Amino acid sequence: MRNRLGLIALVLWLVTAVGLGVLFVHGRTEKAPDGRTAILMSAAERDFVFTEMRGLLVAVRDITAALAEGDTVKVAAAAKAMGMGEAHDRAPALLAKLPLDFKRLAMTLHGGFDEMAEAAAKGETPAQLNTRLIAQLDRCTVCHAGFRIDVAQ
Structure with a gap:
């Protein structure tokens, strides 16, 4: 009897671990009619994400x-405000609903703002910083082309 309970507990643990792994990779998504990946979340979560995008x-x-x-001092301040330190830990439950590719893009975007802030502080020229900004906007474009956010029904 004890072995059976242990086996049941192990199976339940494995099913839970696999389920969480799948959720971490795929998030809560579906294919949208426009071909993008629709990320499904509550209206409040969608508002939170849109506020961050604004x-x-x-x-x-x-x-x-x-x-x-x-003014590279102002560049550094504006970039730092969108860096990794400022952007995360405000909605940890939301992370489970986001697919891995979206999370990667977001992390790269926020990390890129940290890099821009550091580069500005170290004296990169406005032209060099503008090149970094273009790379950031490219990330925005890739994300918006591949994903949309829908309210779950």
């Missing part, structure tokens, strides 16, 4: 303005 857009605007002025 914050990214504001940072890009601020960085662009600072580059036009040649």
